[in-house]
Amino acid sequence: TGGPSEGSQETTATTTESSGGEETTAAEQTTEESGPSAYVGMVYALGGLGDKSFNDAAKRGIEEATSEFGVEYDEAQPSAAEEFPQFQRRFAQSSNPDYDLVSCIGYAQKSALAETAPNFPEQNFMIVDDTVDEDNVASYLFREEQGSFQVGYLAGLLTTQEFSAGSGSTTPDSKNVGFVGGVDAPLIRKFQAGFEAGVAHADEEITVDAAYAGSFSDSAKGKEIATSMYDNGADIVYHAAGGTGLGVFQAAKEQGKFAIGVDSDQSQTEPNYSDVILASMVKRVESAVYTSVENVVNDEFNGGTTTTLGLEEDGVAAVYGAELGSEIPQDVKDSLSESREAIIAGDIEIPTTTE
Amino acid sequence: MSAAENAKAVLRRLTAASATERILISFAALIMAVLVGAVIILVSGRITTCQTAATTLFGTGFCYDPVEVYLVLFNGALGEPFLLNDPALFNPDWNPLNFGFALTLKETTLLIFTGLSVAVSFRAGLFNIGTQGQLVLGGLATALFSFFVAPLLPSGLVGGLILIPLAVVIGALVGGLYGAIPGALKAYADANEVITTIMLNFIAAQIAFVLVSEFFGNPDSQVVETTPIPDWATLLPVAFPQGGDFSILALAFGLALVVAVWFLLEQTSFGYDLRTSGEQPEAAEYGGVDAKRTTVTSMFLSGALGGMGGAIWVLMVMGKWQAGVPALGFDGITVSILAGNNPFGVVPAALLFGTLKSGSLAVQFGTGVPKQLVGVLRGLIILFVAMPEFFRMLGSTIDLEPDRETVATDGGRLGGDDE
Amino acid sequence: MSTAVHLDEITKRFPGVVANDDVDLTVERGTVHALLGENGAGKTTLMNILYGLYEPTEGTVHVDGEPRDFDSPADAIDAGIGMIHQHFMLVDPMTVAENIVLGNEPRKWFGTTVDRERARQEVIDLSNRYGFDVNPDDAIEDVSVGVQQRVEILKALYRGADILILDEPTAVLTPQEVEELFRVFEELTAQGKTIIFISHKLGEAMHAADDITVLRNGKNVGTVKADETSNEELAELMVGREVLLEPKAEPQEPGDEVLSVQHLSAKDNRGIPAVSDVSFDIREGEVFGIAGVDGNGQSQLVEAITGLRTPTEGSISYKGGDITDASRRSRIADGMAYIPEDRHERGLVMDFDLVQNGILGSQHSPTFAADGRINWSDARDHAERIIDEYDVRPPHADADAESFSGGNQQKFIVGREFEREPDLVVATHPTRGVDIGAMEFIHERLLTLRAEGKAVLLVSSKLDEVQGLSDRLGVMHDGELMDIVDPRNTTEEEIGLLMAGERPNAAETDAEPPVGDAQ
Amino acid sequence: MSTTTIDRLRDTELSYRATLAGGALSVFLLIALLGLAFPSSIWGNFLAILTSRSTLSSALRLSVPITFAALGGIFSEKAGVVNIGLEGLLIISAFTAVITTAVVGPEMTVVGLPAIWIGFFAGILSSVLFSALFAVVCIRFKADQIIAGLAVWLIALGLAPFAATVYYGGVNTDNLGTTLGTWTIPVLSDIPFFGAFFDADPAVYMMLVAVPASWYVLNRTAFGRHVRASGENPKALDTVGVDVSRVRYAGVLLSGFLAGIGGSALSLGLGQFVGNNQTMVNGKGFIAIVAYLFGNYNPIGAFGASFLFAGLEAAQIRLQQVPGYAIPDSLIQTIPYVTVLVILALVGRTRIPEAAGEHYDTGDDNR
Numbered sequence A: 001t002g003g004p005s006e007g008s009q010e011t012t013a014t015t016t017e018s019s020g021g022e023e024t025t026a027a028e029q030t031t032e033e034s035g036p037s038a039y040v041g042m043v044y045a046l047g048g049l050g051d052k053s054f055n056d057a058a059k060r061g062i063e064e065a066t067s068e069f070g071v072e073y074d075e076a077q078p079s080a081a082e083e084f085p086q087f088q089r090r091f092a093q094s095s096n097p098d099y100d101l102v103s104c105i106g107y108a109q110k111s112a113l114a115e116t117a118p119n120f121p122e123q124n125f126m127i128v129d130d131t132v133d134e135d136n137v138a139s140y141l142f143r144e145e146q147g148s149f150q151v152g153y154l155a156g157l158l159t160t161q162e163f164s165a166g167s168g169s170t171t172p173d174s175k176n177v178g179f180v181g182g183v184d185a186p187l188i189r190k191f192q193a194g195f196e197a198g199v200a201h202a203d204e205e206i207t208v209d210a211a212y213a214g215s216f217s218d219s220a221k222g223k224e225i226a227t228s229m230y231d232n233g234a235d236i237v238y239h240a241a242g243g244t245g246l247g248v249f250q251a252a253k254e255q256g257k258f259a260i261g262v263d264s265d266q267s268q269t270e271p272n273y274s275d276v277i278l279a280s281m282v283k284r285v286e287s288a289v290y291t292s293v294e295n296v297v298n299d300e301f302n303g304g305t306t307t308t309l310g311l312e313e314d315g316v317a318a319v320y321g322a323e324l325g326s327e328i329p330q331d332v333k334d335s336l337s338e339s340r341e342a343i344i345a346g347d348i349e350i351p352t353t354t355e
Numbered sequence B: 001m002s003a004a005e006n007a008k009a010v011l012r013r014l015t016a017a018s019a020t021e022r023i024l025i026s027f028a029a030l031i032m033a034v035l036v037g038a039v040i041i042l043v044s045g046r047i048t049t050c051q052t053a054a055t056t057l058f059g060t061g062f063c064y065d066p067v068e069v070y071l072v073l074f075n076g077a078l079g080e081p082f083l084l085n086d087p088a089l090f091n092p093d094w095n096p097l098n099f100g101f102a103l104t105l106k107e108t109t110l111l112i113f114t115g116l117s118v119a120v121s122f123r124a125g126l127f128n129i130g131t132q133g134q135l136v137l138g139g140l141a142t143a144l145f146s147f148f149v150a151p152l153l154p155s156g157l158v159g160g161l162i163l164i165p166l167a168v169v170i171g172a173l174v175g176g177l178y179g180a181i182p183g184a185l186k187a188y189a190d191a192n193e194v195i196t197t198i199m200l201n202f203i204a205a206q207i208a209f210v211l212v213s214e215f216f217g218n219p220d221s222q223v224v225e226t227t228p229i230p231d232w233a234t235l236l237p238v239a240f241p242q243g244g245d246f247s248i249l250a251l252a253f254g255l256a257l258v259v260a261v262w263f264l265l266e267q268t269s270f271g272y273d274l275r276t277s278g279e280q281p282e283a284a285e286y287g288g289v290d291a292k293r294t295t296v297t298s299m300f301l302s303g304a305l306g307g308m309g310g311a312i313w314v315l316m317v318m319g320k321w322q323a324g325v326p327a328l329g330f331d332g333i334t335v336s337i338l339a340g341n342n343p344f345g346v347v348p349a350a351l352l353f354g355t356l357k358s359g360s361l362a363v364q365f366g367t368g369v370p371k372q373l374v375g376v377l378r379g380l381i382i383l384f385v386a387m388p389e390f391f392r393m394l395g396s397t398i399d400l401e402p403d404r405e406t407v408a409t410d411g412g413r414l415g416g417d418d419e
Numbered sequence C: 001m002s003t004a005v006h007l008d009e010i011t012k013r014f015p016g017v018v019a020n021d022d023v024d025l026t027v028e029r030g031t032v033h034a035l036l037g038e039n040g041a042g043k044t045t046l047m048n049i050l051y052g053l054y055e056p057t058e059g060t061v062h063v064d065g066e067p068r069d070f071d072s073p074a075d076a077i078d079a080g081i082g083m084i085h086q087h088f089m090l091v092d093p094m095t096v097a098e099n100i101v102l103g104n105e106p107r108k109w110f111g112t113t114v115d116r117e118r119a120r121q122e123v124i125d126l127s128n129r130y131g132f133d134v135n136p137d138d139a140i141e142d143v144s145v146g147v148q149q150r151v152e153i154l155k156a157l158y159r160g161a162d163i164l165i166l167d168e169p170t171a172v173l174t175p176q177e178v179e180e181l182f183r184v185f186e187e188l189t190a191q192g193k194t195i196i197f198i199s200h201k202l203g204e205a206m207h208a209a210d211d212i213t214v215l216r217n218g219k220n221v222g223t224v225k226a227d228e229t230s231n232e233e234l235a236e237l238m239v240g241r242e243v244l245l246e247p248k249a250e251p252q253e254p255g256d257e258v259l260s261v262q263h264l265s266a267k268d269n270r271g272i273p274a275v276s277d278v279s280f281d282i283r284e285g286e287v288f289g290i291a292g293v294d295g296n297g298q299s300q301l302v303e304a305i306t307g308l309r310t311p312t313e314g315s316i317s318y319k320g321g322d323i324t325d326a327s328r329r330s331r332i333a334d335g336m337a338y339i340p341e342d343r344h345e346r347g348l349v350m351d352f353d354l355v356q357n358g359i360l361g362s363q364h365s366p367t368f369a370a371d372g373r374i375n376w377s378d379a380r381d382h383a384e385r386i387i388d389e390y391d392v393r394p395p396h397a398d399a400d401a402e403s404f405s406g407g408n409q410q411k412f413i414v415g416r417e418f419e420r421e422p423d424l425v426v427a428t429h430p431t432r433g434v435d436i437g438a439m440e441f442i443h444e445r446l447l448t449l450r451a452e453g454k455a456v457l458l459v460s461s462k463l464d465e466v467q468g469l470s471d472r473l474g475v476m477h478d479g480e481l482m483d484i485v486d487p488r489n490t491t492e493e494e495i496g497l498l499m500a501g502e503r504p505n506a507a508e509t510d511a512e513p514p515v516g517d518a519q
Numbered sequence D: 001m002s003t004t005t006i007d008r009l010r011d012t013e014l015s016y017r018a019t020l021a022g023g024a025l026s027v028f029l030l031i032a033l034l035g036l037a038f039p040s041s042i043w044g045n046f047l048a049i050l051t052s053r054s055t056l057s058s059a060l061r062l063s064v065p066i067t068f069a070a071l072g073g074i075f076s077e078k079a080g081v082v083n084i085g086l087e088g089l090l091i092i093s094a095f096t097a098v099i100t101t102a103v104v105g106p107e108m109t110v111v112g113l114p115a116i117w118i119g120f121f122a123g124i125l126s127s128v129l130f131s132a133l134f135a136v137v138c139i140r141f142k143a144d145q146i147i148a149g150l151a152v153w154l155i156a157l158g159l160a161p162f163a164a165t166v167y168y169g170g171v172n173t174d175n176l177g178t179t180l181g182t183w184t185i186p187v188l189s190d191i192p193f194f195g196a197f198f199d200a201d202p203a204v205y206m207m208l209v210a211v212p213a214s215w216y217v218l219n220r221t222a223f224g225r226h227v228r229a230s231g232e233n234p235k236a237l238d239t240v241g242v243d244v245s246r247v248r249y250a251g252v253l254l255s256g257f258l259a260g261i262g263g264s265a266l267s268l269g270l271g272q273f274v275g276n277n278q279t280m281v282n283g284k285g286f287i288a289i290v291a292y293l294f295g296n297y298n299p300i301g302a303f304g305a306s307f308l309f310a311g312l313e314a315a316q317i318r319l320q321q322v323p324g325y326a327i328p329d330s331l332i333q334t335i336p337y338v339t340v341l342v343i344l345a346l347v348g349r350t351r352i353p354e355a356a357g358e359h360y361d362t363g364d365d366n367r
């Protein structure tokens, strides 16, 4: 039952979720008397909304800002790299409304933004996952290797012991875990490197099977890869593959093994799989988005700076699964707390590239 | 035959003339596609949800208004010359050299190259699905060549004048050679070019990816891309706004190529050979055409045009090669089909699809209708273009059929087959 | 005797053409009835109407005295009519038995499955009953035309046909096969079947038919008893004037050697040897004829000579130079004209107009294309000249080749090739499917070229044609040149035997293996 | 022509199959030999991958959509209609299957049928409807089949992500949280290696039934004969009183039906439709065309070819995980395509049905 819902004024102007559908330009169609505190243009990464990790996290950020500061936003989901500059530019040059901030989600927008930003010196931009050296761009980076180390350590500790929870269980005699990457890019290698280091921190003998799907949206491939890893004796697979990762959860569920989510707390964004998601390496893209909007609203836009968010800033973290977290043995959790402190203290060196 | 009969015959031949008919059918196809598209817009306007109805028909509210969608599409592609919700109608700030229009012309320019590439092979009877792969590798060659040679040349206009033409030639050469592979496989191993070109598209994408990610990548980038070419060695926008990625020079070059390809096909012996082997390979061989060589040459030519498309994409749009090359080669197939494989037809066909593509972003922004709508429209246009019979039937019910005179039984027929 | 078929005032109009104009036709049961007429006279159309493929614009079809209204061939089949088309309607990759039962397959297992054993058996029974020699398991593409024709007849009989229509059944057969076919006719009529066959050959009609009906311009111009008429009467009925029936080449002294073929062998498209060790030569002012049943290597021989096929062995020299490996293009440039056997496939580009078709083969010649650019106005003049001189109708150079009738297409090809001012003309089946008027014209032109001192290689399956026009005549069988004879002093029967692979001097041919089922 | 001619023809046909089968077998033997000789080398790994049950079951799973689309393509093209739109049929059925399940509610059952199976049949239905459109356009309106097929592909490629965006706000659908699951046959599934055949997706079983069934229909039933005749010489069929258009419609609809199974199985095996770029179908329809040409229009051959591609893909995924193995993944991903090219270059053309791609007209415009 779609169509227009005239007269039902209880739906606030900025509520974009309604019965089964989303209206992408709701913000534009209803202008409230008071007017919003700011307009934000969101340009998402390839893979689009609905990945239940990266892009959806960014969307959560802007929604939080919306309810907190009364900003309004429009969004664009590019389907190819060539569309990045076009969307960035559309937001930047628009005068109706005049956007106060354009958020560029994902490293793939870097080169486009490096061209767009100098052309619109009056426009504020922010980018997540890479840096653009312009006065009107605020860059946000994450220490993914730190969070990945944590979930790697968790996986390493659990794979060698008898553990079963929800729909999954480990096979303590096989000493391997898996890593599924989206596209083989330096950023994703960073996840892999951190993960491998964390696993090794638990037990040097555990091997990590690693493979790349070549895409952030090929969940069928993700499922095949993860299945092959589980078949090979892995009992926990960590993915840094956006939408591709959904296939990893699927495989885990079918095989009765565990998976570790990424970017968002995926035991919550993917409740169907909360019985196999041990933990997630959250990367608080939402806080990057939220903070940047907050800065704009407060006239404190930090253009030209780079903000790096790690474990210490709570920009990345290993969060336990909503359903399985309580079953993870306390000593394992204690070990993770220790390693977290050690990383923050600089006692553990984590590589950012695989050799 | 009396004079009157003669005149009648000429008229009849004119109405049956394939060029006129083609244009009529293309227009009719466009209109039909727009109508069906409108229905789809209305239906999806009932599925989605919104606060206020965009339009109301038969007492039912719809979230999307098809008329508005098409107006916004067209308006957006031209860079908003009209103020749709304003009685003033014309936008006083409108400048023809604007971003939206640049986007349209950028797409048009690229599609001219790939459309020509496909048209040449189709005219030679070769179903070249491989323009995409030829474009990918041609573009990569251009990007690498420019990057490595640029430091050896004086920067600035002089360097650009030397480097850009050379880079385009390199792109053409690589695209041509890659196109010649399925040509040779067809000629000498009798391998179906539809299969081989599909396979070679996959292979080209992967090889280019590996080359760039393993050897020639930009070390400063997370993305699989080459290091950017210096600005002086790219096709910079002359009058159009920076960032619209459109260079009038590239369009002029494309149009010149249209004339050149037309001349080659229609006016030269080689073109005759090519068309003959396309229409009827047996007859071509009979007429002294070396079918194998013509197959390889035509595929080379087609690949070279595709490669040039890649070169222009690199030099005009990206300034580097980047993984995830847009599907310009596949779009070239639709352009060529709409153009009836005629080089001159490629220009309006490319303009149409260019308009659709650039307008699609405006549609998404202005109306909330997902931009994938344009993909549907494109398919519908091709579908209707494929069935001229449908329009003939429509036409004959409103009696557009020329009345035929009765001739003696051995008088043959006029006006070509009516298939 | 009762009437099997009566066509009553049949008229059939196509857009722009009246193919049949108020035609009456009566065929008695148990007789053989021949339909004669020029190309486009409406014979095929009339029979298609009887077979339910076309609906008559006006008029009624009566079968066994009853008016019938056929909506489709299925209705005609139900009424006991079977038709064997000019172009066989067989599915090449399927077997003989599969083709015969197509559409009426015997079934088993509740109709789900074709009962192949029963189908085979029924086919064997049927062919035994009529004394046909076919192997049910051969694929159609592997058997000779003669066998294919028998399969077509069996197909009709399998469906219970009482009335058989055959469209130009003898066009592709050897004299022996033709005899065999007529023997089958007798067998069939003896069993009460009725036969209607279409022909261009007067002699055949008089020999095999009881009655003969002649169509001209879509009208029935007369039905005569076969034993009460003459060649001359029939020819005049067909054309509406007197015609020269037998071409005659007056003896003439040949000049220098133009073409010499030595020990030539070649394979066909499937890689099977098709020409073996053929040698002959042709001189200026000489017509060298090649007779033989289609498919005995003539096509491959001609293709090797004209540069469309690479010989496996042997050599070809032309005007004193070796051209064995020369390209097709260079041979054309060197004055070799070629009327191909298949005008639809090779001779014309069907979607090109006559202006473009007029320069096929000359597209690189300096006459039409200096510096690689084609001079289209010269090309147009050229096409119009051919149209004019060779009486191509209608005279529209801008019309697509496809829109012309077969005969007019052929005239255009002949014109184009003769106008090359060739030194050698290779003409294969130059009059196939062409009506008597056009045939006469083409023969005349060939003889004019000969008189001008050109060399002519003439390949035809029409014996009277090659016999009448040639100065010397080679007969081919199974890829071999059986013999070269003097056509003026050799009888049709002797040539027929050579065509069938039998050398008059048996002692020499003992080594030859039996010919298998080619005949 | 003599009987030896026939033998030679059979020989060429045989040699085609023999080359394919022999080639595949000798490559396998070579790997086995090298693998056994140097078990710790890459060849050893390779052999282990090829002989693992995991690879086999993965290959079976991956071959499902390709095989079904290829079977569909065979019926259509054998009947004389070249269906280059298989890719589009896969896309539309994959999408419809998921969205229908979602609308019904993944946990619901309707008259005893779980929602996912309703989605499965809805997917098939959508593909059949699309192919009906294609059939009408090609048969009734005499459209150029290649162009119409491209149009079907383009329309589906636009429509599925479009509808997903309208409904979900993004080109991907939400995850259903449920899949077709696996059917395990007790005892048999415990057999080493080959047990993979008895512990598989329902769609794998369907495929194992559909392949021989298709072969049977084509070669042993009257309908199959009519299909073949309609593609080789429609006039021959018409003149014996069989309606060519009916046969062609049937062939095309059947291709829609089969491709629909493939598409539904693809998306429901995952519980989601992915609409990015080329969508989750990502060229499988085109690979299917290659597969049936490769298999020479024989359903079993087409399955063999699909299985080969799927097997190479499955092996590729596993090869990536072999540590210390330097060849880039993207290069490994080209293996299936390069293989096809090489084999095509060696064995050349397959015989396309004579009348495929041509319209059939009874010749009389009065009817």
Ligand SMILES: Nc1ncnc2c1ncn2[C@@H]1O[C@H](COP(=O)(O)OP(=O)(O)OP(=O)(O)O)[C@@H](O)[C@H]1O
Pocket (backbone or CB within 6 Å): B408, B409, B410, B411, B412, C014, C015, C017, C018, C019, C037, C038, C039, C040, C041, C042, C043, C044, C045, C046, C405, C406, C433, D363, D364
């Ligand atoms: N389907 C058709 N549509 C239009 N005109 C046709 C059609 N079939 C035949 N004709 C025309 O009808 C006339 C009679 O053709 P038909 O094929 O019956 O001649 P025919 O006597 O069999 O000639 P031939 O000896 O060449 O076989 C010709 O002028 C032909 O152009």
Ligand SMILES: Nc1ncnc2c1ncn2[C@@H]1O[C@H](COP(=O)(O)OP(=O)(O)OP(=O)(O)O)[C@@H](O)[C@H]1O
Pocket (backbone or CB within 6 Å): B412, B413, C014, C039, C040, C402, C403, C404, C405, C406, C407, C432, C433, C434
């Ligand atoms: N659809 C049609 N409309 C009009 N005329 C047609 C049609 N189909 C065939 N004809 C005409 O019917 C005649 C016979 O056609 P057919 O295809 O049998 O040619 P052919 O057998 O090569 O010619 P010929 O019988 O002269 O050797 C030709 O004159 C052709 O122009």
Ligand SMILES: [Mg+2]
Pocket (backbone or CB within 6 Å): C043, C044, C045, C086, C167
């Ligand atoms: Mg006829």
Ligand SMILES: [Mg+2]
Pocket (backbone or CB within 6 Å): C086, C406, C433
């Ligand atoms: Mg004829």
